[in-house]
Amino acid sequence: MPAETLAASHLSRRSLMRFSALFAGGAALSGLPFGRMAFAHDVSESWTNVAALADKYVSSRKLANLMVTFGWGQQPHAHTVGGGTLSLSRPEQVDGDSLYRIYSMSKPITGMATMILISEGKLGLDQPLHEILPAFRDMQVLVDPEGALDNTVPADKPITIRMLLTHTSGLGYQIISKGPLQKAYNEAGLVGGRVSRIPIPGIEPVTPAPGLAVWADRLAELPLMYQPATKWSYSASIDLLGRVIEVVSGMEFEAFLKARIFDPCGMTSTWMQVPSSEAHRLTDNYGIVGGIPFPIDPGVNSIFLDAPEVPAGGGGLVSSPKDYDRFLRMLLGYGTIDGTFVMSEEAVRVGASNLLPASVDTAGSWIAGEGHGAGGRSKGGQFGWGGAAGTLGAVDFDLGLRSALWTQYMPSEAYPIRDEFMAAMQKDIGALHHAKKAA
Template identity: 35%
Template sequence: MAAIKAERKLCLHPARPRRHILKGACRKLLCSDARWCRDEKIPLCKAAKMYRVHGGDGHVVTSQRHSKVRQLPTPLRASVLKVGALQVPKKQDTSNVVQVARGLISLTSRSCPTVAGLNAQVMKETDELLHQKVSSGEAPGVISVVLRHGVLAHMDSYGYADLERQVPMRPDTIVRLYSMTKCIVSVALGICLEEGLVQLDDPVYKFVPEFAEVQVKSEDGNVMPANKPVTVLQLLTHTSGIGYGPMLGDEPECEAEERFLALIQRASLGRTSPNDVRAVRSLEHWCQELAKIPLQHQPGAQWLYSYSHDVVGRIIEVATGRNLDAFLAERITQPLGMVDTGFEIPRSKWHRTAAMYRFHEDGEFKQRLVRIDAPSVEANEWIVGNASPILSGGGSVDSMTGGMVSTAADYARFCLMLLRKGELDGTRILTSETVDLLCSNQLPTASGREDTWAFGTPGVGFGPVGSVSVKHPALEEALRPGEYGWGGMAGTAWTNDPDEDMVLLSFSLVAFDLSTEEVLRAGVRKAIAAFKQ
């Protein structure tokens, strides 16, 4: 998908830095190590970081703690993955494929790469590469899922979801979606479009009045009124000019990040000290405060990754009269059978909850994984009673938490719904026309220019659910026109390729790392090519 590849291009494992710069108001560097910059004069920002990863199977591996880890086969609960009607290639063994009608495929079922048109040996080699990442200590565990032509073509889980508790990684492991929450919120906005509650050209101030008089602060420090209202479409395509602050408790690396710091701290108080008078305790209050912070560029002037989808979440609340979590559950996650997807985790599901890790420098150029979420059910930031009261539709509004949680089993169903043009297992979420709108490049409409690209990369467009690869002479070879998808800060990623009738989904638990997604993506493309030969 254009989205994932664009971010993969910009945000890589520290061991293999590349020099790519986002042409934003602050020239944000999208790289896991912000020291790598081809122009030292450009101020560095991590504000627009995104990530993805994938992987695994079940054998003895060596973790970064130098202990022997045996990943045992673990039966899932009632968690199943349902796919649409299946077109099975002729003259192939279909004995292991559950197909047609309701299209039930259990995630404990045997995958069928050959029936799906993938070379089995190449996929085995891909698994070995992913397992090596766990063995070498680059990731605690990985999950990869490939669905093609309605077949579970590949499903692999390997390593640990929680090193400290030695919880094995499984397809029903609950992970943090962060920015992959945006995709679900965009679908919710699509429902509002269909019901006439919202229009793409509506000004944001129609729903959040505080956006009626937004200011713009340029790189040279000049402050001026916005030359036109921010629209709903500009929020959905990250052309609003809002921008992002520092993530995961990092210090701001430029003034454009620093301007969000006070709001991030106040949002954190809403979770940790809700009785503090400075605390921000609701999405409504957060959006009111966000509108006071100057935009980084005029609305529609360029693409800049931002808090825009958090504002979209508030628009949905105002338009529907429902809290964001309730509306998403009623109209999307419950109808799709996404039983583990929501804004917080019940204590009863703690045994399936993944930890979250991040690389920290330990001496000269030496990296080690460090856990960054609380290791106990009493203190963990996503457990019911501890979670943020601000329902972040964009992924994160405080110094640590935000967005939804989900599983590979759940999110695969969401991806399949989009691939099947808004319907899955007899349940229709959106019309096919709305899906086409959400999954196509909307940057020319949002900006009024044909040369506006996500990350400043020609061929990488952007639609409401994520980045979209567009046919262009400069489009990178690894990207395919028409594919779309997105990823999240905790090493999660998905891609839909309509031409290949394929979903790629991967989860890892390492912040700011895309290298695992690179391995899976390259392996699947190679497996398709090898099968055709």
């Protein structure tokens, strides 16, 4: 089953950019008590409205779990608000070691893996893609993004690594493209991840391409939606960077992630395939229909227990709150965590900055008026991205804050959690400041 397809008709700027709510109130957070303690613990007593929001969804069984994590600087553990259970039918409580399908939160990881190779001089930010993958040398561009595949014009410039990192290459996406191009993506098995072993009514199964190399070759045979470096359009480009990493590094994509990011960061619970011995930690993922959740990927029988046909750097990872917090902490440490070097400070700073080509028009897009870095949104001192099953993760370099939202349901717009979370957080900030002044 293709990844994120269940959410495709509900994708919006808001659904993927909700993590901006995690920093609502800006610098006001830095003086508040929720994260300055030395040891991680549940801080719901200080964040009553956020905790009540989590409880509303969990106690009413609209969701099995809803948990927020906050961490400051290089403090080793994140604090939590909320919680719940791994499943609506299982009593085990979620915690920092529970496993979640992070989908597009995989993108910043793949983006930073690309930045490692750029910082080492093995890849160029503005290097043409065809120098690494020759099949992308002479690309065609659709005259109408939703039109016939044979109505094309030549690309007026080559795709570059910068364009792949920032969704400005002109490539399509199975969950975004429409008409003949989307049909061609499905027929070629150009999926970006997985959802379920269970057939879902109304969604046609797609057979993934047999491996990342074949996936990339098939992608090169299809036309682009837009001329390169003209428009921001969510795309398969981060998945394609997985193949670029393989060719440049000489390592299989996931092996590179493990050796260069997961192991040095101490991320012991992040995989494309969850080991069977760890299935007991995997949350259930739910589809929401008419406000009612039904399990589309039970943890004990998840499709993520199978090896993926295509290791998807744009949406294929499962991770834990503790692991992803370590990735975010490494970014806040500008490439170093617990004294271990992972990547250069320059690579982090550049990767988290706005890398959009100057010629790109973002009007009407999800990032209008904002920037995009190596696989994630970049705005001011903030960098991060969200996933189709409700997860969010980001860092704020100015505040020294790392934060994430953990839950599992699709489509992410089925509930107004983003708006409710922002309102709850603002109320708690106001109450905390009032209490501080009264003390």
